[in-house]
Amino acid sequence: MQVVNPATLNTPPMGDLRTPDPALYRDVMGAFPTGVTVMTLATPEGTRLGVTASSFNTVSLDPALILWSLALKAPSLAAFRATDHFAVNILADDQRHIALQFARPSDDKFAGITTETGTTGAPLISGALAHVECRTVARHPGGDHEIMVAEVVTLRRRDGAPLVFQRGAFHGLIPA
Numbered sequence: 640m641q642v643v644n645p646a647t648l649n650t651p652p653m654g655d656l657r658t659p660d661p662a663l664y665r666d667v668m669g670a671f672p673t674g675v676t677v678m679t680l681a682t683p684e685g686t687r688l689g690v691t692a693s694s695f696n697t698v699s700l701d702p703a704l705i706l707w708s709l710a711l712k713a714p715s716l717a718a719f720r721a722t723d724h725f726a727v728n729i730l731a732d733d734q735r736h737i738a739l740q741f742a743r744p745s746d747d748k749f750a751g752i753t754t755e756t757g758t759t760g761a762p763l764i765s766g767a768l769a770h771v772e773c774r775t776v777a778r779h780p781g782g783d784h785e786i787m788v789a790e791v792v793t794l795r796r797r798d799g800a801p802l803v804f805q806r807g808a809f810h811g812l813i814p815a
């Protein structure tokens with residue numbers, strides 16, 4: 640096995656990284672399909688927030704770690720920096736209206752949305768395919784986003800079809 644000394648890797652500072660044509664970058668990356676989540680939290684004052692996010696993924700099995708990234712310009716970033724506990728709601732294919740509702744700034748994103756309160760205090764969206772409650776353990780710079788790494792606190796899922804996002808549109812999953 641080849642062992643790479645991290646000190647010898649060429650890791651330029653962020654300012655020296657390349658930026659391809661934004662339209663081309665968006666177009667090519669849009670080829671990659673993802674599931675759709677809503678990241679939810681409750682502040683200590685009891686305010687509920689939620690953000691639609693497709694940047695979610697698993698990182699580590701042992702310990703169980705996930706990651707996602709949030710735009711530096713997102714109004715909800717301050718709350719996700721200040722509150723460690725949050726929930727990942729993995730949306731079902733009949734929940735695209737929920738994905739859209741949480742993808743627009745609003746004073747009450749939860750209007751008309753049924754939730755229950757998780758063990759961490761985070762809102763859990765009813766009808767989601769899975770609820771994963773987490774605690775943020777690291778925050779990393781990621782260009783114009785902040786990458787959040789979180790440990791898994793509780794897990795549950797139900798059977799059903801996921802909502803899929805690709806090329807800027809929602810889809811259902813077509814089994815191969």
Ligand SMILES: Cc1cc2nc3c(=O)[nH]c(=O)nc-3n(C[C@H](O)[C@H](O)[C@H](O)COP(=O)(O)O)c2cc1C
Nearest residue numbers: 690691692693694708709710713714715742743744
């Ligand atoms: C399918 C989909 C996926 C998205 N994924 C992300 C994401 O991973 N990170 C992000 O910062 N914004 C993402 N967005 C945009 C945010 O949901 C949107 O900017 C939202 O308004 C942020 O919440 P806030 O305005 O309350 O901060 C996504 C939007 C959609 C429709």
